[in-house]
Amino acid sequence: MAGKTLYDKLWDSHLVQQRDDGSALIYIDLQLLHEVTSPQAFEGLRMHGRKPWRLTSSLATPDHNVPTTVEERKSGVNGIADPVSKIQVTTLDDNCDEFGITEFKMTDIRQGIVHVVGPEQGATLPGMTVVCGDSHTSTHGAFGALAHGIGTSEVEHVLATQCLVQKKMKNMLVRVDGQLSPYVTAKDVVLAIIGKIGTAGGTGFAIEFGGEAIQSLSMEGRMTVCNMAIEAGARVGLIAVDQTTIDYVANRPYAPKGDHWDMAVEAWSDLVSDADAQFDEVVVLNGADIKPQVTWGTSPEMVIAIDQDIPRPEDQADPVAREGYARAWKYMGLEGKKTLADITLDRVFIGSCTNSRIEDLRSAAEVVKGRKVAATLKQAIVVPGSGLVKAQAEEEGLHEIFTAAGLEWREPGCSMCLAMNADKLGQGEHCASTSNRNFEGRQGFGGRTHLVSPAMAAAAAIAGHFVDVNDLVKQ
Amino acid sequence: MRPFTKHTGIAAPLDLANVDTDMIIPKQFLKSIKRTGFGKNLFDELRYQDEGQPDQDCTGRPLREDFVLNQARYQGSSILLARKNFGCGSSREHAPWALDDYGMRSVIAPSFADIFYNNCFKNGLLPIVLTEEEVDQLFKEVEANEGYELTIDLEAQKVIAPSGAEFSFEVDAFRKHCLLNGLDDIGLTLQESDAIKAYEEQRIKTAPWLFEARSL
Numbered sequence: 161m162a163g164k165t166l167y168d169k170l171w172d173s174h175l176v177q178q179r180d181d182g183s184a185l186i187y188i189d190l191q192l193l194h195e196v197t198s199p200q201a202f203e204g205l206r207m208h209g210r211k212p213w214r215l216t217s218s219l220a221t222p223d224h225n226v227p228t229t230v231e232e233r234k235s236g237v238n239g240i241a242d243p244v245s246k247i248q249v250t251t252l253d254d255n256c257d258e259f260g261i262t263e264f265k266m267t268d269i270r271q272g273i274v275h276v277v278g279p280e281q282g283a284t285l286p287g288m289t290v291v292c293g294d295s296h297t298s299t300h301g302a303f304g305a306l307a308h309g310i311g312t313s314e315v316e317h318v319l320a321t322q323c324l325v326q327k328k329m330k331n332m333l334v335r336v337d338g339q340l341s342p343y344v345t346a347k348d349v350v351l352a353i354i355g356k357i358g359t360a361g362g363t364g365f366a367i368e369f370g371g372e373a374i375q376s377l378s379m380e381g382r383m384t385v386c387n388m389a390i391e392a393g394a395r396v397g398l399i400a401v402d403q404t405t406i407d408y409v410a411n412r413p414y415a416p417k418g419d420h421w422d423m424a425v426e427a428w429s430d431l432v433s434d435a436d437a438q439f440d441e442v443v444v445l446n447g448a449d450i451k452p453q454v455t456w457g458t459s460p461e462m463v464i465a466i467d468q469d470i471p472r473p474e475d476q477a478d479p480v481a482r483e484g485y486a487r488a489w490k491y492m493g494l495e496g497k498k499t500l501a502d503i504t505l506d507r508v509f510i511g512s513c514t515n516s517r518i519e520d521l522r523s524a525a526e527v528v529k530g531r532k533v534a535a536t537l538k539q540a541i542v543v544p545g546s547g548l549v550k551a552q553a554e555e556e557g558l559h560e561i562f563t564a565a566g567l568e569w570r571e572p573g574c575s576m577c578l579a580m581n582a583d584k585l586g587q588g589e590h591c592a593s594t595s596n597r598n599f600e601g602r603q604g605f606g607g608r609t610h611l612v613s614p615a616m617a618a619a620a621a622i623a624g625h626f627v628d629v630n631d632l633v634k635q
Numbered sequence: 636m637r638p639f640t641k642h643t644g645i646a647a648p649l650d651l652a653n654v655d656t657d658m659i660i661p662k663q664f665l666k667s668i669k670r671t672g673f674g675k676n677l678f679d680e681l682r683y684q685d686e687g688q689p690d691q692d693c694t695g696r697p698l699r700e701d702f703v704l705n706q707a708r709y710q711g712s713s714i715l716l717a718r719k720n721f722g723c724g725s726s727r728e729h730a731p732w733a734l735d736d737y738g739m740r741s742v743i744a745p746s747f748a749d750i751f752y753n754n755c756f757k758n759g760l761l762p763i764v765l766t767e768e769e770v771d772q773l774f775k776e777v778e779a780n781e782g783y784e785l786t787i788d789l790e791a792q793k794v795i796a797p798s799g800a801e802f803s804f805e806v807d808a809f810r811k812h813c814l815l816n817g818l819d820d821i822g823l824t825l826q827e828s829d830a831i832k833a834y835e836e837q838r839i840k841t842a843p844w845l846f847e848a849r850s851l
């Protein structure tokens with residue numbers, strides 16, 4: 161019999177019951193909750209007189225709607241200007257209080273984007289099943305955890321039963337061999353992968369990312385890669401557990417301690433795919449070939465290396481692609497432009513669950529240090545992923561580097577990633593963004609998003625247009 | 636979920652084909668954080684003369700007197716009689732939520748949109764498909780007789796008119812079982828509580844750290 165993949169192992173260890181129709185009951189170890197997708201789930205519990213199955217399995221924090229300016233944040237929930245946003249945040253607070261769920265409220269230093277907070281607290285652990293009413297839950301797969309996003313009715317289902325009805329996915333291995341070049345980051349790797357397999361390439365699969373280049377990444381980098389598995393169509397992204405994982409988890413507030421820690425570390429050593437495991441599909445990239453990536457269109461797969469020309473619709477052989485490219489060209493206002501450097505940027509956003517961790521901020525700060533943002537830029541903001549990331553960055557003096565260079569230093573939250581709060585793009589504005597989705601209107605009505613790494617966003621802020629960060633730092 | 640076994644109630648005739656979910660509950664009410672409370676905005680645009688706003692007190696709003704649910708004789712109705720393709724349009728689960736919250740227990744129509752049909756079962760609402768002729772007959776009888784009540788017997792799969800006339804309908808055996816016993820997806824999973832507990836007992840031995848209480 162062939163060996164098991166990491167996904168197979170995680171599936172097997174959480175299988176409560178296999179059903180005749182091919183579906184199964186899977187046990188959920190951790191559910192993260194935020195204000196947008198949880199209200200009806202709590203309401204459902206109340207309607208049926210149900211209680212959460214196991215309180216210690218949930219952790220909540222508001223993130224999508226919270227304002228990120230210092231001024232608005234001073235008065236906590238009352239500082240939220242938008243009434244609908246305010247109701248959602250208040251409702252989360254009330255629900256968590258009523259049901260006894262641990263919540264990092266807006267004024268708590270541990271508040272932040274759920275996908276930053278879970279790992280930071282050690283709430284996300286190797287070998288767990290993790291769910292959240294948010295598609296970027298795949299982030300937690302970086303810890304060798306089976307993690308994916310779910311809908312509101314499933315949020316309620318997990319709260320009430322601690323289980324989820326699931327069908328098993330297929331296994332895909334994406335291997336990135338060799339080493340990465342300077343200033344080529346996890347973000348560039350995952351964008352290159354999406355460029356290669358497409359936004360539907362991973363549909364129906366759990367993707368395990370492996371190979372030397374992936375193993376060499378820090379935990380922050382691994383989270384960036386798994387975060388965007390969903391942009392390749394896969395609800396689940398995974399990376400095997402190694403010493404880097406264990407070192408990151410050790411001594412986090414919620415991580416096991418004492419005997420339990422030793423037991424856990426031993427159990428986690430099995431969280432790798434067996435050498436003879438069979439994958440349904442294998443994709444290989446060469447790390448050395450990957451250059452800094454920038455998306456030019458309205459889908460994450462519309463991505464090129466910084467030194468490539470923007471692909472033209474008329475050069476596409478496939479008529480469907482030609483039409484899609486033409487629509488993206490029009491929306492992105494690319495007429496008359498040849499390269500990415502020809503696009504004048506209006507705003508720069510460094511943040512989101514993809515790239516708002518300390519390493520991301522360090523990398524951006526290094527680039528802008530001693531430089532000034534371009535005068536043509538309307539705004540450049542840095543939004544840390546959590547209160548603790550913010551505190552750490554301030555301890556390192558990164559906020560001073562940013563503000564000295566002309567970038568705004570904000571309070572933690574999702575912010576301009578999805579424009580549910582006041583931070584958004586105006587119509588037709590181009591933005592270099594470290595987030596994960598460049599769909600039409602994602603960052604504001606008519607807004608034009610270009611996805612990049614924090615270092616590339618920082619370089620773009622200085623130049624006012626896209627440049628290879630390697631060239632900028634040499635100047 | 637509330638079980639559905641046998642129900643007798645006043646039938647209200649909504650003589651309109653292709654009623655979409657936007658008519659059942661307009662989009663401005665989707666911002667709500669609740670699953671309940673949509674009843675007062677059920678059929679909002681058909682029911683009121685002005686444009687409804689979320690969180691509005693509806694008691695003083697000007698009514699469209701001719702709309703079926705505003706007529707005195709249909710007050711307290713719990714069975715909606717409708718025309719073909721009821722519930723088409725977006726997949727919003729708010730549509731069955733609104734019908735349920737208003738007090739409807741069943742919708743009888745010649746056909747339903749797929750997603751709406753499925754969503755009904757998840758929310759304890761019974762959608763019944765009868766033939767065009769049968770539905771037509773019911774429409775005529777309802778309109779001719781004030782206080783006209785129908786009885787729906789899910790076990791027997793029959794709609795029974797005051798005259799004693801019976802109309803049989805089809806329903807998927809599994810869904811019928813769930814409705815009769817008031818089992819929603821969560822209810823069904825909770826029937827496996829012993830299996831879940833057994834899993835936990837095993838798991839806590841091999842991975843006790845997963846069950847530690849979190850300290851704030």
Ligand code: SF4
Binds near residue numbers: 273
């Ligand atoms: S940062 Fe963006 S992608 Fe991530 S959870 Fe928030 S809104 Fe979603």
